Amino acid sequence: MAKGYGQVCPVARALDVVGERWTLLIVRNLLQGPQRFQDLREQLAGIPPKLLSDRLRVMEEQALLTREVYSERPPRATYALSERGRQLGLIVGALATWGRPFVPRRGGPTHAECGHRLELAHYCPHCDARVDAASIRVALAPGAPADTRRRARVGREASGARRRRAAFRR
């Protein structure tokens, strides 16, 4: 595994797991359905086989995918995302949305069921409104330096207020 950031922050923790080169492209391809090693190797033009096999092993250890052996000799397996791995579609979709302007046409995430293009939006239940990407904050967590902890605490209090209001509505 790569060196982690050692930060108690959901962004840093997510990147500890999927931040290494190639990992999210493997996820992108496995979102299409289970793949054999050779399939992945061909699709991910340029990935050294040893690196692909390392990434798949680590992803299996992290429970992001499962490996099913279909031939013992020679050893052959298919790889399929676990439920937790499929939820990485959220991150892959966000990358595809942001990266859309870089590709000539019809890049971006699509809906598996109907093939149409998806929108990705943050939504604030408190304000009952869609939230622009520029208004998204991720509070620094306890364990971060003192100055940043203060910000995180403000975030927690606000969130407690929301819980109370949510309870109130029920």
Added chain:
Amino acid sequence: MAKGYGQVCPVARALDVVGERWTLLIVRNLLQGPQRFQDLREQLAGIPPKLLSDRLRVMEEQALLTREVYSERPPRATYALSERGRQLGLIVGALATWGRPFVPRRGGPTHAECGHRLELAHYCPHCDARVDAASIRVALAPGAPADTRRRARVGREASGARRRRAAFRR
């Protein structure tokens, strides 16, 4: 800049720009507002100063941020996200949402305006429905090797078959 993936795919292109170690954590911090070099260095405990300055320079070249010099001697500057850089909040928010279970309590993205916790969802305007992360696809683009185009098609067919089977079981 890091070695790009050389793929005509919005996910790969986004990762070409922000896939390097630390870049998305710098974005996370700049989403709070403009920061001085020293602020960032303290917040990102563990980042070597040379690496931070390299990342900031590349991000400026990519027009993800702007640098404003506030002292000539000694040279000091503040860094602020550009509009394009702020849109990376989409990716940071997706990472924070996925990474939420890894942190002790109430990590995840919050709304800058009210401090409340955000939800992140893909939405299909065609189906007028929220779409689960597992149903997000990013098609391999024209320009990908021929073999992978074929497989991408196979993937879609396979997924159709799964859908029909699922419908049948109900």
